[in-house]
Amino acid sequence: MSAMDVLRYQKANCKDCYKCIRRCAVKAIAVRDHHTEVIDEDCVLCGRCVLTCPQYANQARWDIQPVRRLLQSERPVYAMVAPSFSFQYGPDAFGPLRCQLMALGFTDAFESAEGACLVKNQYQNLVAKRWGDVILTSCCPSVVLLVERHFPSLTPLLAPVLSPMQAEAKLLRRRFGPEAAVVYIGSCIAAKNECDQTPGLTDYALTYDELNALFVSNKLPVDLHGAICAPEPRRRSRSFPLPGGVIGCMDQDPEYSYLAVDGLENCIAALNEIKTGRLHNCFIELRSCTGSCAGGPKMSADARNRLEGRVRIANTANGGEDFESQPTLRLDRTFHPRSRAEAKLPTEQEIDEILRRLGKNSPADQLNCGTCGYPTCRDKAVAIYQGKADVTMCLPYMKKRAESLSDKIISNSPTAILAVDSALRVRMANRALRNILGIQEDVSLSGLLVSELMDDFEFITAFSAPAGTKVRKAYLEQYDKYVEQIFAVDESSNMAICMMKDITAEEKARRSRHKTRQEAVDIADQIIAKQLRIVHEIASLLGETAAETKVALTRLKSTVAMDEGEEDRP
DSSP states (O other): OOGGTTTEEOGGGGOSOOOHHHOOOOEHHHEEEEEEOOOOOOOOOOHHHHOOOOOOOOOOOOOOOHHHHHHHHSEEEEEHHHHHHHHOHHHHHOHHHHHHHHTTTTTTEETHHHHHHHHHHHHHHHHHHHHOSSSOOOHHOOOOOOHHHHHHGGGGBBEEEEEEEEHHHHHHHHHTTTTTTEEEEESOSHHHHHHHSTTTTTEEEEEEHHHHHHHHHHTTTTOOOOOOOOOOOOOOGGGGSSSTHHHHHHHOOSSSSSEEEEEEEHHHHHHHHHHHHOOEEEEEEEEETTTTTGOOTSOOOTTEEEEHHHHHHHHHOOOOOOOOOOOOOOBBBBOOOOOOOOOOOOOOHHHHHHHHHTTTTTTTGGGOOTEEEESHHHHHHHHHTTTTTOGOOOHHHHHHHHHHHHHHHHHOSSSSEEEEETTSSSEEEEEHHHHTTTTTTTTTTTTTTTTTOOOOHHHHHHSSSOOOOEEEEEEEEGGTTTEEEEHOOOOOOTTEEEEEEEEEEHHHHHHHHHHHHHHHHHHHHHHHHHHHHHHHHHHHHHHHHHHHHHHHHHHHHHHHHHHHHHHOOO
C-alpha cells in the first residue's frame, strides 16, 4: 500500500511556500516544477504536511462515502472509538457519542481502549519473558512506518504486537462474526494506511472531522460537551492517547527502564541513539505526534495540545481497574523493513559546486536560514543533488539574483531613473541619470535631498496624488538639459520614481527648425510688404498719368467740338 493512497495532493493549490518541507521531519517531500510532491517510499503519514499547508494542497483521504454505503447495507457495522474521544467530545461523553453513532446507522459502538488493554498486556508479557534487550512499542502506525522505512535495522526491536485498533477489530470480529464490518474513529491519518495494509480487520478508519461531517449531514450535534452523562468506570488503558500513556497503564518490571518519547524529531533522535547499541534493558514508548494521540493531526484545531483535554483523558483513566483480559486472542504481528539502496550522497566537491551555484562561495554566504525547508545550506545542496530540491528554493539566492538582475537592468537602462523616498531623499539613481546631470560615478547621490539635484515640486505632487502616472517635459536650467519626465509612485515601498529621457538634442533641433521657419516667414513677410509697396507706387504713377490723359483728352474733345460748331454756322 502506498502513502499516496491516503494523501490527496492538489497541485494547483501549491504556492511555493515550502512550509510542508520545513515541517516534514523525514524530508519525504520533493519540489519539482515549483510544486511539492510527497515521496511515497519515505513518507510516514505523520500528517504534518496536511496540518501545515495554508492552501490545503495536501489532504487526507475522506472515507465518508464508502462508510455511508456500508451503513446502508445489510451488514452489521460496529464503531470503535479511540480513547481520545473525551478530548474531542467531552468528559464521560462515550454514552452520548454511542447514541449518535447508532443514530447514524452503526449497530453499536465500543472503545478501542479495550484493544489497548490487550496490547499493553502483551507488552507486559514480552518484558516478563525478556523478549528483547530493547523493546520498542508498535502501537503508533506512523512510528512503525518510520522504523520500517528509515531505520530498517531496528525493525526486529518493534514489539510483534497488533496496534490497539487492530486488536479491538480482532476482538469485535470474534464477538460478532466475520460478516460484521468495523470502522475505527480517531485523530490519526496513518490509521487509514494501517486499515489498507490489514484487510479483514478494520474496514475503514474515519477521523474526527469526517465523523463531524457525518453528524452535520444528519443534523446531529457536533459538540457533546453539554450532554448529560452518567460517570463512566475509569479504565487505565484510556491513558494510551497521552505521552507516556502506554507505560502509565503497565505493570512495570523493576529490571527494565521505561522511557516515553513523543514527537517525530524526538523519535528520530532516539532511534539514532538506539542504533549505537548503548541502551540496554529498556522499554521505549514511541509516538510520532507531539502530545501523542492527543496531539494527532485530526484532533480539532481548537483542542489539539490543550492541557484541558489531556486532563480530561487522564481523569477517564485514573483508577486501578481496566478492561477484561482476553488471553486466548492472538495478537502477534510481523513487520516489513524496506530493503532499498540508500540515496546516493554527493562528494564534498559536488556539494561545494552546488553551493557555488547558489552563490554561496564562502561559509559566510551559508546563512542556514531554513527558508527552503532544510536545516542547513549543505543539507539543501544534498537534496538538490538527490533531485529532491531545486536551486530556486533558496530565498537569499533568488533575492540576490533578482536584485542583481534588477540592478543590471536599471544600471544599464538608457532611461534615466531617479527614486526618491517620502522624505524627498534620493534612494537610487542610475548611470543614465548621472550622464544627464553630468555627475561622476564616484559622487554618491544616496541620501541627498532631491532639491539639491533639481526642482522637487513634481515629486511632492506625485506623493500627494499617487494614483496613475504623470508625463511632462521640463527644462533643467542648471544643466541646460531638456527632459521628458514620467512620475509614478510605488506605494509598497513608499517611493516616487522619476524616469527621464534626455531630449535636449531633439528639443534644440526642434527649436532650430522653428527659428528657421520663423526667419523664412519673416523674409516672406518682408517680400510681400515690398511687393505691396511697389504695387502701390505703380498704382500711384498710373493714377497720375491717367488723370493727365483724361484732362488732355477732355480738352481735345472740347476743342474739336467748338471747331465743328463754327463750321456749321452760315
